[in-house]
Amino acid sequence: MRVELLCTGDELVTGLITDTNSPWFEARLFELGVKVDRILLVGDVRPDITQALLEVASRADEVLVSGGLGPTMDDFTLECAAAAAGVPLVEDPRVVEWLKERYAQRNIPMNPGALRMARIPQGAEVVRNPVGSAPLVILRLGRARLFFVPGVPREYKALAEGEVLPRIRAALEKDPERVARSFRLLRTVGIPESQLDAAVAPLVPQHPRVVFGFRTHAPENHLKLMATAPSQAEADAALAAAEAASRKLFGAAIFGSDEEEYAQVVARLLTQAKATLATAESCTGGLIAQQLTAVSGASTFFMGGAVSYSEKMKMAWAGVPAAVLERHTAVSRETAVAMAEGVRAACGTTYGLSVTGYAGPTGGTLEDPVGTVYCALAAEGSPTRCERFSIMGDRDRVRLFAATSALELLRHHLLSGPSAS
Amino acid sequence: MRVELLCTGDELVTGLITDTNSPWFEARLFELGVKVDRILLVGDVRPDITQALLEVASRADEVLVSGGLGPTMDDFTLECAAAAAGVPLVEDPRVVEWLKERYAQRNIPMNPGALRMARIPQGAEVVRNPVGSAPLVILRLGRARLFFVPGVPREYKALAEGEVLPRIRAALEKDPERVARSFRLLRTVGIPESQLDAAVAPLVPQHPRVVFGFRTHAPENHLKLMATAPSQAEADAALAAAEAASRKLFGAAIFGSDEEEYAQVVARLLTQAKATLATAESCTGGLIAQQLTAVSGASTFFMGGAVSYSEKMKMAWAGVPAAVLERHTAVSRETAVAMAEGVRAACGTTYGLSVTGYAGPTGGTLEDPVGTVYCALAAEGSPTRCERFSIMGDRDRVRLFAATSALELLRHHLLSGPSAS
Secondary structure, three states: OOOEEEEEHHHHHHOOOOOOHHHHHHHHHHOOOOOOOOOEEEEEOOHEEEEEEEHHHHHEEEEEOOOOOOOOOOOOHHHHHHHHHHHOOEOOOHHHHHHHHHHHHOOOOOOHHHHHEEEEEEEEEEOOOOOOOOOOOEEEEEEEEEEEOOOHHHHHHHHHHHHHHHHHHHHHOOOOOOOOOEEEEEEEEEOHHHHHHHHHHHHHHHOEEEEEEEEEEEEEEEEEEEEEEEEHHHHHHHHHHHHHHHHHHHHHEEEOOOOOHEEEEEEEEHHHHHOEEEEEEOOOHHHHHHHOOOOOHHOEEEEEEEEEOHHHHHHHOOOOOOOHHHHHHHHHHHHHHHHHHHHHHOOOOOEEEEEEEEOOOOOOOOOOOEHHHHHHHHEOOOOOOOOOOOOOOOOOHHHHHHHHHOOOOOOOOHOOOOOOO | OOEEEEEEEEHHOOOOOOOOHHHHHHHHHHHOOOOEEEEEEEOOOHHHHHHHHHHHHHOOOOOEEEOOOOOOOOOOOHHHHHHHOOOEEOOOOHHHHHHHHHHHOOOOOEHHHHHHHEEEOOOOOOOOOOOOOOOOOEEEEEEEEEEEOOOOOHHHHHHHHHHHHHHHHHHHHHHOOOOOOEEEEEEEEOOOOOHHHHHHHHHHHHHHOEEEEEEOOOOEEEEEEEEEOOOHHHHHHHHHHHHHHHHHHHHHHHEOOOOOOOOOOHHHHHHOOOOOEEEEEOOOOHHHHHHHHHHOOOOEEEEEEEOOOOOHHHHHHOOOOOHHHHOOOOOOOOHHHHHHHHHHHOOOOOOEEEEEEEOOOOOOOOOOOOOOEEEEEEEOOEEEEEEEOOOOOHHHHHHHHHHHHHHHHHEEEEEEEOOOO
16 A cells, blocks of 8 residues: 655745654554655645645555645645546535534634635545544545645644544555554663664564664664564564563663653652652753653652752752862762752652753863763662763753753662662 | 755654754755745655656756665665666765775774765765765756755754755856745744734735744744845845834734744843842743753853742742641642742842642642643842733643743843843
8 A cells, every 4th residue: 555645835845844743644654554655745836736636646545635724815725636636626515514513612703714614626525623624525536545634733633543544544454465564662761872773783683574773862762673574463473572682682771662751751660669759950950850740740759859050059959068069069979969968858858869060061170071960869778879971962962961861860770679768 | 946855764754753854954945035845755765766866856956865875775865866867876986085084083993884875876976074974965867956965964954054055055046037035033922823813914915025924833923924025135125024013013922033042032131131030830840940041151140940849848948938838729829929039038039930830630629720820920129920820731731831921921021121130
């Protein structure tokens, strides 16, 4: 089965919007074992859209066409579709009804322009949009079935997920050339991409049905495993074997898989250990607190975070003695340790986590240049641990990797079996 | 001039990577007055890439082709280019030299596979890559000039900016059909997109040379103005008139233009006022502190941020009296005011800014359901101001809009002329 995506809109060809709909839909199709053949983006130019529709219709079996279905003057995708198919646009009474109902529900008078959305190429099928006005339109053209959906991500996703994918899945089940695919994403931190690549190389010949791939998603690196086989059971088995071998290789550097987010994993480990946390951040400026509190229910384990950006607040909130700052400066092993212990004492938590460093672009010393970061973890009943990191890159990158380096101290401690509180 | 972009790579058609190179390059071209006609993405399939190259070469004048130039087995874009052009691949001695130098500089032995990068379609021009190994390759095919660059964003941008854009600019200057364009992005907060649209409508007929567009970039909404005219002076004048009319309409809701980031604007206003700030955040969990400290030099105005996620830390760090929490709960006008005043006193700053609220998905009360947020601004020498907001959406959205709502209290106060510290 050949699948293509066609996206229309001036905003997509002038750099104003990044097309995030297509990667989302590609990933959903890939889970069904379908690799999209082409994605084509064109501006709001009638002859270009008509020409593109004729091209995809001559090549593909299933095509998702997005954008240009709204009520305004620059929405003319269906006009182009009618021109490509050589049929007129006709007002569909069902769509008129749906529009009337929708406007009535929202208590808005229906603008006559809205009726543009009811003008459908003759012979096309229409399906109601559960979250918007413009319906899904399905038109057969050339060898292809064309699905027209709005470009607004919420409506695109609702219709693509609820209406388009099930139809493609049904067609797939009848496809004699079908192959089964199975996919896993293994998320790592702390391993550079080149090292990941080299470490995986010996596995490749042992797993001929699996393609090993990599993607960088700073500060994480992801290992992607794609198994292809004649049947789903064989694909799943090949994937399971490759995943087991990869997990053996990387151990705890793999923090999660597929959709699992890093902060969620740390939150789960803390919750499982019935532990609580407080943070004292300097150069990361609240990034750790913000990441952890993005997890719903964070108040069960996160008690407080001191963004102690000045020396005064390092003393007041994180209990760093003036003498330590005086003797060792704000960016030092001693200060990081005092911050972690001080914030733990202030908040009365199981753990205290701290970061201090030079995020740049200015600052730093000869011994501790920009990119130097000290992270410390204070824990109930064990000595405070402190590590020094040298992080390359700009201010954003140093802050991002500094936050993760600190959280890694905590995650590894929790994995190695912390003392119960 | 007709410009197209062709991007190759399996990761682009399976949802693993979002193509962010193209929007960047489109925007750079748009500044030159060039609207890209098509962007085409294809997977790592030899016949598909060859076919796509023949298609773009038959239609476009200038084409940027990216991806598949590296040293591994799945890098075969130049092979496809040679096939499309009907010429052999030949090893280019200059590229071999560049590769040797690069590996020597980095003290890495050169893998024989690296020489793949020196195999160039016969007759093509090569330009050294300043930040990577694979060179820029320029090949004439059909009516088009094809520029081949690596897909790695750093190398893509360095070569596109440094080598491709100047060549396109030179070609443009000879283009008889050239029109001049001028572009401005006006960034607003606090105005819903639909309101922006309706407010701008009366301006449209008064500025026939300007296209008004919108883009949502939560929590901001952007108004984009694009002027087209026969000469650059006329385009610039038309843009200036439309910009002045828009600024009159929206006043301080426009916080910046083009590349100006919100946090930078707040930082600049604080610095100009020689003022300092402390924050006390509950539901936003450090988001405000993190946004402000992302600005380089934040330590001159940002003294500290208390992420007081528990009642205990609201008392300890933000000086909220136990009686206030007891009587009014942690999410209340009284607590927000106490947090802003308390954190200002603790840090000794010009301003204290606070947020407390229900980010969801659980929590909230009948009077203050999920999405209710109280923000307060305490300032030297004026009464503390507090506002209540009702924010729709999921946890991430509530946190994001809550942070901006708080910062908006501060920004408007600074714009209206704060008392000097």
